[in-house]
Amino acid sequence: MSHTIKLKKGFDINLAGKAEKKIAECDQPETFALKPTDFLGIERPKVMVSEGDTVKAGTPLLFCKMMEDVKYCAPVSGEIVEIKRGEKRKLLEIKILADKEVVSEEFKKFSVSDVTKVEKQEVINLMLQSGVWPNIIQRPYGIVANPQETPKSIFISTFDSHPLSPDYDFTLNGEENYFQAGVDVLKKLTPGSVNLGLNGNGEMSPIFTHIKNAELHKFIGKHPAGNVGVQIHHIDPIAKGDLIWTIGPYGVVQIGKLFLEGKYDASKIIALTGSEVKTPQYYKTYTGACINKFIEHNVNDGEVRFISGNVLTGEKIKSNGYIGFYDQQVTVIPEGKNSEFLGWILPTTQKLSFHKAFGLLSFLNGKDKEYVIDTNLKGEHRAFVQTGVFEKVTPMDVLPTYLIKAIMAEDYDEMEALGIYELIEEDIALCEFVDVSKHDLQKILRNGLELIKNS
Amino acid sequence: MKFIKNIFDKNKPLFEKGGKFEKLMPLFETFETLFFVPSVVTPSKGVQIKDAVDLKRMMMTVIIAMTPCLVFGIWNVGYQHALATGETMTFVQQLWIGIVVTLPIIVVSYAAGLTVEFIFGIKKGHSLNEGFLVSGMLIPLVVPPTIPLWQVALATVFAVLIGKEVFGGTGMNILNVALTARAFLYFAYPSQISGDVWTYLGDKTPIDGFTGGTSLAIANEASVSGANVLESLASTNTVISADFFSFSNLFFGFIPGSIGETSALMALIGAVILVITGVGSWKIIAGVFGGAYLTAVLFNIIGANEYMLMPAYYHLVIGGMAFGAVFMATDPVTAAQTEKGKWIYGILIGILTVIIRVFNPAYPEGIMLAILLMNVFAPLIDFYIVKANKQRRIQRATV
Numbered sequence: 001m002s003h004t005i006k007l008k009k010g011f012d013i014n015l016a017g018k019a020e021k022k023i024a025e026c027d028q029p030e031t032f033a034l035k036p037t038d039f040l041g042i043e044r045p046k047v048m049v050s051e052g053d054t055v056k057a058g059t060p061l062l063f064c065k066m067m068e069d070v071k072y073c074a075p076v077s078g079e080i081v082e083i084k085r086g087e088k089r090k091l092l093e094i095k096i097l098a099d100k101e102v103v104s105e106e107f108k109k110f111s112v113s114d115v116t117k118v119e120k121q122e123v124i125n126l127m128l129q130s131g132v133w134p135n136i137i138q139r140p141y142g143i144v145a146n147p148q149e150t151p152k153s154i155f156i157s158t159f160d161s162h163p164l165s166p167d168y169d170f171t172l173n174g175e176e177n178y179f180q181a182g183v184d185v186l187k188k189l190t191p192g193s194v195n196l197g198l199n200g201n202g203e204m205s206p207i208f209t210h211i212k213n214a215e216l217h218k219f220i221g222k223h224p225a226g227n228v229g230v231q232i233h234h235i236d237p238i239a240k241g242d243l244i245w246t247i248g249p250y251g252v253v254q255i256g257k258l259f260l261e262g263k264y265d266a267s268k269i270i271a272l273t274g275s276e277v278k279t280p281q282y283y284k285t286y287t288g289a290c291i292n293k294f295i296e297h298n299v300n301d302g303e304v305r306f307i308s309g310n311v312l313t314g315e316k317i318k319s320n321g322y323i324g325f326y327d328q329q330v331t332v333i334p335e336g337k338n339s340e341f342l343g344w345i346l347p348t349t350q351k352l353s354f355h356k357a358f359g360l361l362s363f364l365n366g367k368d369k370e371y372v373i374d375t376n377l378k379g380e381h382r383a384f385v386q387t388g389v390f391e392k393v394t395p396m397d398v399l400p401t402y403l404i405k406a407i408m409a410e411d412y413d414e415m416e417a418l419g420i421y422e423l424i425e426e427d428i429a430l431c432e433f434v435d436v437s438k439h440d441l442q443k444i445l446r447n448g449l450e451l452i453k454n455s
Numbered sequence: 456m457k458f459i460k461n462i463f464d465k466n467k468p469l470f471e472k473g474g475k476f477e478k479l480m481p482l483f484e485t486f487e488t489l490f491f492v493p494s495v496v497t498p499s500k501g502v503q504i505k506d507a508v509d510l511k512r513m514m515m516t517v518i519i520a521m522t523p524c525l526v527f528g529i530w531n532v533g534y535q536h537a538l539a540t541g542e543t544m545t546f547v548q549q550l551w552i553g554i555v556v557t558l559p560i561i562v563v564s565y566a567a568g569l570t571v572e573f574i575f576g577i578k579k580g581h582s583l584n585e586g587f588l589v590s591g592m593l594i595p596l597v598v599p600p601t602i603p604l605w606q607v608a609l610a611t612v613f614a615v616l617i618g619k620e621v622f623g624g625t626g627m628n629i630l631n632v633a634l635t636a637r638a639f640l641y642f643a644y645p646s647q648i649s650g651d652v653w654t655y656l657g658d659k660t661p662i663d664g665f666t667g668g669t670s671l672a673i674a675n676e677a678s679v680s681g682a683n684v685l686e687s688l689a690s691t692n693t694v695i696s697a698d699f700f701s702f703s704n705l706f707f708g709f710i711p712g713s714i715g716e717t718s719a720l721m722a723l724i725g726a727v728i729l730v731i732t733g734v735g736s737w738k739i740i741a742g743v744f745g746g747a748y749l750t751a752v753l754f755n756i757i758g759a760n761e762y763m764l765m766p767a768y769y770h771l772v773i774g775g776m777a778f779g780a781v782f783m784a785t786d787p788v789t790a791a792q793t794e795k796g797k798w799i800y801g802i803l804i805g806i807l808t809v810i811i812r813v814f815n816p817a818y819p820e821g822i823m824l825a826i827l828l829m830n831v832f833a834p835l836i837d838f839y840i841v842k843a844n845k846q847r848r849i850q851r852a853t854v
Contacts, residue, residue: 013504237848237851237852239848239849239851239852240852242852305496305503307503311502311503311504312502312503312504313501313502314503315499315500316499316500316503331503333503333504335496336494336496337494337496338494339460339491339492339493339494340491340492341456341459341460341490341491342490342491343491343492344488344492344509344511344512344515345511345512345515348507351507352506352507353506353507353508354506354508355506355507355508355513355732355733356731356732356733357508357512357513357515357516357732357733357734358512358515358516358519358732359512360507360508360512362507373504374496374504375496375497375503375504376492376494376495376496376497376505377493377495377496377497377505378492378505378506378507378508378509379492379505379508379509379510379511379512380488380493380495380509380510380511380582382509382510382584382585382625382626383584383624383625383626383627384626385510385513385586385625385626385787385788386510386513386734386787387787387790387792388736388787388792388793388794388797391794397844397847397848398844399793399841399844401792402841417845417848417849418841418844418845418848419848425501429501429502432501432502433502433504433505433506434506434508435505435506436506436508436509436510436513437510437626438505438509440498440501441501442500442501442502443498443500443501
């Protein structure tokens with residue numbers, strides 16, 4: 001059925017605080033938010049509602065003037081309580097005070113057999129107005145896909161290999177039919193194939209193995225084997241001028257539900273994880289949920305950091321902040337504002353390191369040891385000195401060190417030639433973790449992508 | 456710990472913006488970070504946790520790897536002194552002489568280099584880069600024990616200034632800093648770094664029949680006069696012992712030479728530390744030894760002169776070959792930076808070292824020039840490796 005791709009390079013960061021496969025009993029948060037900052041490529045957001053309006057799940061809240069067809073919709077029904085802006089009136093959050101019972105906008109419904117017969121334009125229109133479209137991300141650049149373009153193929157990674165990542169086999173359990181419908185719909189958007197990257201490291205999830213209308217590829221290896229960018233690189237690499245769309249499994253299910261149920265269903269199961277969570281487990285809620293209810297009485301004392309997403313690509317949020325549109329995970333780890341005495345040289349087995357430089361003994365622990373890692377930079381910014389390390393954690397035929405230097409030098413030709421189109425932030429996040437000289441590589445890569453995109 | 460922290464915290468305002476010594480902040484930071492890891496945390500977007508490694512630890516690993524060479528070298532200075540002067544000395548006395556001779560060289564090297572580094576740090580507003588901690592230790596290990604201290608200072612300043620800072624500082628330099636210092640001395644003050652300078656005599660006179668040349672020089676002279684190299688080595692300094700330049704003495708390092716370079720064994724211990732910790736590239740080290748050995752074997756087969764006929768494995772233990780391969784060639788900044796490039800770079804250093812030794816009597820030590828030359832060519836090697844990567848990408852696109 002599928003062929004197997006073995007990846008040798010990579011690094012698994014085994015953190016303490018894995019979510020137990022159990023859905024917690026918990027009240028729903030009062031407020032939910034749509035954060036335009038979650039969507040790369042929204043440059044000129046236009047809000048379609050005002051404070052005090054009532055909305056249903058699936059009511060459009062905003063669009064971007066550059067791509068007016070793509071509507072960003074309310075995840076729940078309720079009242080718009082705040083439209084929060086930051087410096088220079090930059091739009092930050094549209095907050096909704098949620099109803100007790102979520103009411104949805106009604107969209108056209110299809111039977112399972114009809115889904116395969118819908119016209120492409122109808123599919124696109126429905127996806128655009130209902131709010132599911134932003135699930136589709138375009139490569140290169142990692143921005144929300146442009147509905148007027150046609151990708152050469154579509155990729156779905158069915159597993160997340162990031163630290164403490166949620167198990168889709170658990171969170172999407174029972175949604176097989178929706179997933180299949182979603183794949184059927186997506187197949188209409190590309191003349192090429194819909195590709196599924198399956199986790200070959202353990203027993204494969206039955207949700208994804210029986211999917212029809214798609215090509216299945218099995219990936220074995222450490223993180224970042226689950227990154228869709230890595231999977232694309234090994235199956236259908238992106239060259240200059242190519243266009244590929246990617247979408248997460250949750251997005252596929254959401255599309256499937258839209259067509260089979262006729263509504264924008266933003267309910268999702270999120271994992272609350274990390275060493276500072278007392279009982280790490282799963283919560284059933286909606287996209288854009290405020291995290292305050294989940295963390296109440298459930299977080300250890302001391303200064304902690306709340307992260308929407310995982311520790312490699314996530315974003316710091318406040319204790320009453322909101323989960324990002326694409327995230328299905330909240331991670332809580334200790335903030336590292338301590339200055340450790342002689343911490344740069346004392347031997348230790350407790351601090352995780354990919355390296356084995358003097359005193360870094362974590363490799364002796366074996367791979368089952370779970371680490372508690374705080375947010376300290378653990379060093380100082382320096383010029384590039386060590387070589388060959390980024391390449392060891394990047395299972396792709398790219399040379400991250402050279403690419404990063406080309407970006408810093410703003411050398412467009414060199415960036416292109418070295419494969420900037422194949423990468424987005426998550427693909428080099430491990431490089432940023434292992435970097436001896438502590439560069440903000442993801443930020444540098446984004447700058448490079450912006451330069452190329454705007455050139 | 457607490458009281459040290461208090462001292463730093465108390466004085467910090469003096470160095471912060473608006474403080475009395477605002478300009479000296481880099482200096483303050485350097486010392487503070489030596490005691491305490493900064494309390495800086497990761498930014499709100501991007502990687503939220505970081506690997507425990509940092510440049511300080513990496514550089515410290517190199518210094519630890521050099522320690523066997525350093526300690527052995529210090530003792531060997533005293534040991535050679537005792538042999539040459541014919542005095543009977545205890546181990547401790549030998550060690551003491553070594554310390555008295557070597558320590559000032561180390562202190563001068565660090566003082567001169569760090570002064571330049573700090574001036575640039577203050578000028579550019581960044582704290583000290585750890586790279587010089589390694590260079591500052593390498594320089595004393597590659598000079599003879601009799602070197603005048605002012606020359607050490609001058610060479611170090613030259614190397615840091617011209618070898619590194621003009622290119623933009625640590626990470627940007629093209630030539631290995633310590634070798635730049637060594638080359639500067641070699642070409643600026645040849646009389647203090649060649650000939651009978653390798654044994655510290657102090658104010659004593661050597662015993663009759665003692666010659667102070669290194670194994671490299673003897674091999675060279677033998678070749679020029681058409682004498683068998685091994686026999687020449689065996690007949691040198693017989694007044695001290697019959698097998699002064701035996702293979703085992705060459706390997707263990709009980710011979711005169713630069714302070715830290717004589718012992719291939721100690722360099723190998725350093726190599727093991729560097730390779731296990733992953734700080735030094737095993738590909739480069741293996742490449743240098745392999746390239747040198749195979750070239751020497753080839754020369755054995757050709758056998759056009761006596762030096763060519765010297766058993767190939769002797770090349771690996773005489774002179775600074777082992778030390779250079781382990782500590783100089785592996786400098787990540789000046790070496791090739793691609794993995795395939797590291798092989799090519801290493802092997803070419805090995806080949807060039809033997810070629811320079813055998814064919815160029817003007818420079819008995821080949822490894823220094825071989826590494827400097829390959830430092831210059833490393834970016835070219837990388838250029839072609841990177842080009843191949845780009846080419847593969849273009850080919851994939853057209854398939």
